[in-house]
Amino acid sequence: MKRTKRWVLGSTILAMTLGAALAGCAKSEEGASGSPAPSAAGKVEDKYDKLPKAVSVSMYDRGAVAAEEGSYEQNRWTKWIQEQSGVQVKYVPVPRNQAQDKLNTLIASGEAPDLIWEYDRNYIGTLVSQGVVQPIDDYINQYSTVIKNYINDNPELKPLMTFDGKIYGITTKRPLNGLANGGMWIRQDWLDKVGMKAPTTEEEFFAVTKAFKEKGLSGNTNAPVVSMFVWPNVITGLYATHSTQWYLDGGKMVNSRVVDRNVGAINFERKLYENVYIDKEYLTDKNSQKMMADWAQGKSGILIGTVGNGIDTYMKDLMKNFPDANPVPLAAFSTQYGKFGSYQETPANIYVAFNKNMKNPKAAIQYLDWLLDKGWYTLANGIENTHFRLVNGVPQVIDADKFKKEVAYAGEYAILRNDAKTFKLEDLMVKAPQDPLSQRWAKLNAEAMKTSLSVPFRRDIPYSPNSPEISNVFASIEPKLIEIRTRAIVKGDITPEQALEMIRKEYKSAGGDKADQIAQEWYEKNKANFK
Numbered sequence: 001m002k003r004t005k006r007w008v009l010g011s012t013i014l015a016m017t018l019g020a021a022l023a024g025c026a027k028s029e030e031g032a033s034g035s036p037a038p039s040a041a042g043k044v045e046d047k048y049d050k051l052p053k054a055v056s057v058s059m060y061d062r063g064a065v066a067a068e069e070g071s072y073e074q075n076r077w078t079k080w081i082q083e084q085s086g087v088q089v090k091y092v093p094v095p096r097n098q099a100q101d102k103l104n105t106l107i108a109s110g111e112a113p114d115l116i117w118e119y120d121r122n123y124i125g126t127l128v129s130q131g132v133v134q135p136i137d138d139y140i141n142q143y144s145t146v147i148k149n150y151i152n153d154n155p156e157l158k159p160l161m162t163f164d165g166k167i168y169g170i171t172t173k174r175p176l177n178g179l180a181n182g183g184m185w186i187r188q189d190w191l192d193k194v195g196m197k198a199p200t201t202e203e204e205f206f207a208v209t210k211a212f213k214e215k216g217l218s219g220n221t222n223a224p225v226v227s228m229f230v231w232p233n234v235i236t237g238l239y240a241t242h243s244t245q246w247y248l249d250g251g252k253m254v255n256s257r258v259v260d261r262n263v264g265a266i267n268f269e270r271k272l273y274e275n276v277y278i279d280k281e282y283l284t285d286k287n288s289q290k291m292m293a294d295w296a297q298g299k300s301g302i303l304i305g306t307v308g309n310g311i312d313t314y315m316k317d318l319m320k321n322f323p324d325a326n327p328v329p330l331a332a333f334s335t336q337y338g339k340f341g342s343y344q345e346t347p348a349n350i351y352v353a354f355n356k357n358m359k360n361p362k363a364a365i366q367y368l369d370w371l372l373d374k375g376w377y378t379l380a381n382g383i384e385n386t387h388f389r390l391v392n393g394v395p396q397v398i399d400a401d402k403f404k405k406e407v408a409y410a411g412e413y414a415i416l417r418n419d420a421k422t423f424k425l426e427d428l429m430v431k432a433p434q435d436p437l438s439q440r441w442a443k444l445n446a447e448a449m450k451t452s453l454s455v456p457f458r459r460d461i462p463y464s465p466n467s468p469e470i471s472n473v474f475a476s477i478e479p480k481l482i483e484i485r486t487r488a489i490v491k492g493d494i495t496p497e498q499a500l501e502m503i504r505k506e507y508k509s510a511g512g513d514k515a516d517q518i519a520q521e522w523y524e525k526n527k528a529n530f531k
Contacts, residue, residue, distance in 0.1 A: 125466025135166035169351030182342025229305030
């Protein structure tokens with residue numbers, strides 16, 4: 001790691017030296033104004049016009065491209081993009097669950113794509129700190145029309161795009177259905193069988209869970225009754241301990257991993273585990289496949305997980321397999337610490353950054369301008385009258401199976417979108433196929449998003465501080481913190497209180513005091529810009 005850092009620093013200094021020298025040369029060629037020099041014929045020349053109009057882009061590989069469609073690199077949509085954008089685009093897939101690791105490997109080997117994108121603003125910030133990506137204000141001002149206008153129309157996004165005073169990550173605004181993330185579900189028909197109401201407190205939650213289990217509604221009284229899917233976004237939301245967050249305690253920045261509320265979050269999981277309300281193997285249930293299969297097969301009555309299309313297959317399977325099943329959204333309940341919502345996204349969607357070694361940023365801007373202007377719509381919805389028909393201006397899916405096979409994966413290419421202003425949750429019912437099952441799910445999904453968003457997720461500051469020192473602290477202790485939490489939950493030989501003390505010691509010994517100082521200084525410097 002040290003060797004890599006020295007290399008990056010050395011490269012940065014060398015690049016700065018060469019850049020200064022080249023800038024001097026360029027100035028003599030371009031004139032004092034810095035503008036491109038006119039040619040002998042009087043036409044303004046642009047050095048990028050002499051380069052191939054080509055760009056490479058990272059993308060998530062979610063394994064969603066059917067064999068008949070091709071691959072993420074080559075399919076009907078990659079061909080369509082080349083034809084429509086006028087830019088030769090090469091896509092570089094990275095596994096969704098290992099995206100940052102894979103991107104880091106590509107960066108270290110000098111093979112990273114021109115455009116690197118992530119949902120995680122902190123990751124882009126790390127790349128900024130490492131000098132991997134470059135500021136793009138000048139490119140936007142000189143070459144863009146669509147992005148430039150979009151930023152002017154949405155000025156609240158500019159601070160999120162900005163690092164060290166410069167724009168490094170272009171982002172667009174999420175529609176309402178993109179804000180809801182974590183969410184819970186409960187079987188109303190199971191509640192009716194035990195004569196109870198949906199829980200509104202932690203105590204009521206465990207009372208309902210206990211009743212479900214003792215009634216043997218999952219098949220027998222020994223079987224689990226709770227399934228979990230990406231559960232950290234719910235449990236850490238309920239206790240305001242989400243790993244992406246720094247919290248303000250009397251104006252003092254405190255990282256989520258060491259706040260007092262971790263005792264409650266650990267204890268919650270411990271109670272689920274020791275009472276066998278969840279599967280004993282839940283921590284090793286990769287991608288929650290076993291627990292989600294239980295939910296789809298009607299073997300669990302509570303789903304701690306998410307809302308949105310990430311669970312549509314499981315929800316449809318449940319309703320298809322058990323027509324009398326009545327899953328309903330469950331709102332975030334209060335705990336001893338207060339009432340906080342499940343994880344909700346920030347208004348900013350994907351962050352798109354420019355590799356510092358990019359050859360043709362003008363081509364990249366042309367591609368992104370096209371994507372944000374009109375490309376995203378077709379990639380998200382398919383071709384009119386082939387994949388969708390317009391109903392009151394809303395694209396309605398014609399054939400669910402055809403759409404899933406031919407279009408669903410294409411949304412991965414639409415890394416900039418302009419759909420937040422016009423989207424309404426009611427559109428989900430119009431957009432969905434008209435068969436009863438799809439309509440039932442669309443209506444439930446819209447209700448779930450409203451329910452999830454009805455309890456605000458605790459986010460004390462709009463985005464977290466970015467610093468290599470802070471990142472290094474967490475990177476060095478994260479495996480140990482997981483080990484401590486697992487020990488408190490599964491092994492049970494330490495209490496949640498003892499676990500938190502052990503976590504705090506690990507944090508401090510890894511440089512947590514310095515991380516806190518950096519975070520506090522960052523907050524004091526930027527807090528006037530937070531609304």
